[in-house]
Amino acid sequence: MSCGPREGHALSQEVKRLATTRRPTLKDVAQAAGVSTTTASVVLNDRRDGVRVPDATRHRVQQTAEDLGYRPNILARSLRTQETRTIGFVSDEVTTTPFAVGMLAAAQDEAARHGYLLFVVNLGPNAPLALQEQAIDQLTQHQVGHFIYGCMYHRLVDPPLGLPADTVFLNCEANGGRHRSIVPDDRQGAYEVAAELIKAGHRRIAFLDDHRHPPASRLRFDGFRAALAEHGLDYEPALHLKTTPFVRGGLVLSDLIGLPAEQRPTAVFCYNDRIAMGAYRAARTRGLRVPDDLSIVGFDDQEFIASELDPPLTTVRLPHREMGQLAIQLVLDEPGALDDVPAPEGNVIRIAGELVRRDSVAKPHSDLGQSDASSS
Amino acid sequence: MSCGPREGHALSQEVKRLATTRRPTLKDVAQAAGVSTTTASVVLNDRRDGVRVPDATRHRVQQTAEDLGYRPNILARSLRTQETRTIGFVSDEVTTTPFAVGMLAAAQDEAARHGYLLFVVNLGPNAPLALQEQAIDQLTQHQVGHFIYGCMYHRLVDPPLGLPADTVFLNCEANGGRHRSIVPDDRQGAYEVAAELIKAGHRRIAFLDDHRHPPASRLRFDGFRAALAEHGLDYEPALHLKTTPFVRGGLVLSDLIGLPAEQRPTAVFCYNDRIAMGAYRAARTRGLRVPDDLSIVGFDDQEFIASELDPPLTTVRLPHREMGQLAIQLVLDEPGALDDVPAPEGNVIRIAGELVRRDSVAKPHSDLGQSDASSS
């Protein structure tokens, strides 16, 4: 009973035939190996549960699959199992702007670790809800099982319709509070950099704030004030300037450092690194050296900025990678995902940033010109 | 003949039933509308070809689909049609780094315009070929029909196995020359900025080069030399410094500007904006003002850098968005995609960047101190 398929010769012919035509299917493998598709499926998926396939058969099937270069069609499998192993990453513009792109990269890494693929769609800034819902609909038609909704910067969003209940909002909070969300712990980060300034001896610290007051602004300000309060310092409204969160926004510092010595701040807390970059410039223009004459701290640890300023900027790193990774873990129900993370406040998880000490902080000159630089 | 399904009442019950259970399928719609799945499929896909469905039937089916909230299962459709409308965007690290991220964003936009979804996988820098091929295999199992292989910066890559012949290499060229590729026209860009310097009157122009000599380096250097030659200027090897392509790399400029006035360059062409940033710093340290004492140009128009330098940097914008868009068009065989683009050299298409004039170029001081600033 030399039934074709098992013989080397027939097999190699089969190999040749398939190579020149379509990609081999499970059925091809089964036929070539002389088993049913059931058996072929069971061994190729390594399903141990209950089913025992003799080693000989198992090896024959595996070998045949390899010889034929068989690769399963995930579409067909997904249709049958109702599970695509695919995640939709939709965002306002994390793809467009080099800002929070670490979230996407980390999410992609973590997804790959779990054998998942990421569909990414970038809505663009201020996409109308209808457009967002259309994108979500398209993803849904592709049967994506899980959704992450990412934002470029920490803000509040109206959740588009069509997103499943277990969607994770990344770097934003969904109005209504019905969705889980992961955001940076801006308050804690601000507290830490502010404390850094205070511990260096600063008493009059300016705050260069984002005039549009996004959630992160309030939180960073809270952390700033908490640090002041904890060290018995008063918050001085006159030193709290609202400005535009770009480099040119930092130039408003000029006004403050033009003040008489007793009123002038000795340090500046900037809402973000770009404002800090402007603050450096304002200081230089006024002939003040950083940090000798003026200490400056930022927020974000923005790539190509914070570390490249002269002197390098003390700031707080936003935990974008950690956030992206956690988002995937949550969405996939990874056990223990929440173990290393502070307890959520309701539906929002706040991930701590990290104080990055560089060279933009020094102790202040004495207010009255005494003890200028003679200690050590 | 009051056959159930057509009546409002029965339909609304059907609606209710489905709402509380699974998502409705084409079969559900067909049954509720009292037609076969064939008909339902034909009208919902708006297939005019040959098939004429009476308007009454057509509308009934459409209305039923809407009432039930029917959304096709693309997986099932794709399995049948052998076409997923899905593109694999695999890259070394365009997702990890904020550098060429515009390529991805533009690709995603263009894909959306065509009704395609993007799978993005980020391999990470220097991923071993085996890992790359595994990712490609996974994408292939998901039946993605088209591939784009993107790189963070213009370079040569060994094409991983498994990529289809019509893969488009984006911001890189595949060794072997068998694949289409889209890269910036570095030579032309360099020619333009260099000419800008020469036209301002500069004769001794330093070149701060990337010491690792990526393809872009050679091309930019070629463009630089071509501009010199065209204006009858000699290339002076002593002014050609190889350095590391980061901010600190620009500091080597110190050596050059310490030279006696007759040997000192009056302008600097930097391989990229980060080197230019370092060059600014070196100039400042030596007490030279940009552009009054020294003109500087960069390359890349890197976000948050070029426009934010003081003074803002004249540079060339890399056409990342155009490249990303074109990649999608090529891969989808969009007719006319190549119309607005220079003829390919073999398999490589070079897209021109754009000279961005800002404030870092001025005419040089006279070599011998004469005619300092007294014209005009």
Next chain:
DNA sequence: CTGAAAGCGCTTACAG
């Protein structure tokens, strides 16, 4: 004009 049927490539009860 419309429907019954086959089939895309899998997985998974269910029988034997």
Next chain:
DNA sequence: CTGAAAGCGCTTACAG
């Protein structure tokens, strides 16, 4: 241990 059969949700010749 192994296979025949059903079915995931579609589209598309093919008949009528």
